[in-house]
Amino acid sequence: MGTIIETNNLRAYYITKAYGVERTVKAVDDITLRIQEGEVYGIAGESGCGKSTLLRILLGAYQPPLTVVGGEVIYHLEGETMNAADMTEEQQRDMKWRTISYIPQGSMHVLNPVRRIRDTFHDFISAHRDVTKKESFQLTADYLRDLGLPEKVMASYPHQLSGGMRQRVTIALATILWPKLIFADEPTTALDVVVQRGVIQMLKDVQQKEGSTLVLITHDIGVHANLADRIGILYAGKLVEEADTKTILENPRHPYTRYLIESLPSLDSREERLAIPGRPPALDRPPSGCRFHERCPLAKEVCKTIEPALIQIEPKHDVAVSTRHFVACHVVEEELSRGGEHVYA
Numbered sequence: 001m002g003t004i005i006e007t008n009n010l011r012a013y014y015i016t017k018a019y020g021v022e023r024t025v026k027a028v029d030d031i032t033l034r035i036q037e038g039e040v041y042g043i044a045g046e047s048g049c050g051k052s053t054l055l056r057i058l059l060g061a062y063q064p065p066l067t068v069v070g071g072e073v074i075y076h077l078e079g080e081t082m083n084a085a086d087m088t089e090e091q092q093r094d095m096k097w098r099t100i101s102y103i104p105q106g107s108m109h110v111l112n113p114v115r116r117i118r119d120t121f122h123d124f125i126s127a128h129r130d131v132t133k134k135e136s137f138q139l140t141a142d143y144l145r146d147l148g149l150p151e152k153v154m155a156s157y158p159h160q161l162s163g164g165m166r167q168r169v170t171i172a173l174a175t176i177l178w179p180k181l182i183f184a185d186e187p188t189t190a191l192d193v194v195v196q197r198g199v200i201q202m203l204k205d206v207q208q209k210e211g212s213t214l215v216l217i218t219h220d221i222g223v224h225a226n227l228a229d230r231i232g233i234l235y236a237g238k239l240v241e242e243a244d245t246k247t248i249l250e251n252p253r254h255p256y257t258r259y260l261i262e263s264l265p266s267l268d269s270r271e272e273r274l275a276i277p278g279r280p281p282a283l284d285r286p287p288s289g290c291r292f293h294e295r296c297p298l299a300k301e302v303c304k305t306i307e308p309a310l311i312q313i314e315p316k317h318d319v320a321v322s323t324r325h326f327v328a329c330h331v332v333e334e335e336l337s338r339g340g341e342h343v344y345a
């Protein structure tokens with residue numbers, strides 16, 4: 001399985017100027033990722049940590065004040081390697097339509113309220129393929145049936161559908177032309193738990209049918225547990241841990257990831273979630289050293305001043321990307337260098 005999209009030391013900041021004062025929000029700060037063809041890559045982290053910003057950069061769908069100030073995004077698509085910075089807008093657009101689809105945050109509102117669902121599908125399909133209305137209706141009907149959606153949806157207006165059904169239709173719309181790479185930003189967040197399950201199953205079906213790559217953003221680790229092959233944990237614009245889903249759930253090493261996992265309610269429990277103490281830092285003035293140190297129960301002096309590097313911890317030798325485990329934490333690094341039991345034993 002090769003890499004389909006990668007970033008190297010990517011930095012993307014919101015740079016604004018108001019009343020002569022420049023403000024820089026470091027929303028994506030030095031992120032290196034290798035997303036593998038055919039995998040479900042989950043991106044998790046609290047509100048405001050930069051998830052949507054990262055996705056917009058991966059997609060190449062951004063404009064000022066968001067600016068790439070460092071690093072690069074590289075696509076490996078259709079047998080070609082392309083650096084996003086070298087592509088013209090037209091090349092980007094072209095590649096996107098053919099191979100990439102995007103389910104934006106709050107996407108339940110992307111359906112045109114005054115058009116029937118089948119017409120919205122026709123508009124979309126005919127913009128990219130030379131089809132008659134009859135052909136696009138047939139394609140839509142077949143696809144919706146494949147995904148288990150009722151046929152009457154075709155003739156409905158968006159307001160006649162439930163929230164969960166609208167979200168499923170939106171996902172169907174985004175994937176009907178079988179993109180190789182699907183980006184989904186919080187696709188289940190506005191839905192209640194039962195409806196979420198249906199939407200998760202549908203995303204799984206879509207991804208598996210074509211072996212597409214799915215980059216899935218949600219702050220909900222429970223959704224990642226169900227869908228993702230690997231998870232990257234973002235904290236305040238930084239990637240602080242990355243591993244396969246089982247490792248993240250069963251053997252998280254970064255103190256922040258530990259909090260995220262421990263705050264998961266067990267299936268049958270109605271207990272309050274354990275809250276992470278404190279609040280995420282403001283990204284125009286991120287803390288020095290490790291950005292998590294102010295909230296970290298294990299923080300030492302070094303954490304306040306020196307930024308920890310993202311290091312590969314297990315296995316230490318070079319192995320397939322899918323089994324690598326990365327952590328950016330001084331405490332973990334120190335434990336490893338002593339070769340002893342790790343801190344959370």
Ligand SMILES: Nc1ncnc2c1ncn2[C@@H]1O[C@H](COP(=O)(O)OP(=O)(O)OP(=O)(O)O)[C@@H](O)[C@H]1O
Pocket residue numbers: 014016025027045046047048049050051052053054065105219283
């Ligand atoms: N247009 C903008 N101008 C300035 N700052 C922005 C802008 N959009 C987002 N930000 C800031 O960038 C940071 C990252 O925002 P982003 O939307 O990527 O977070 P997120 O992880 O997707 O959050 P959520 O879970 O709430 O969707 C936040 O601090 C946010 O306030």
Ligand SMILES: [Mg+2]
Pocket residue numbers: 051052053105185
């Ligand atoms: Mg977001």
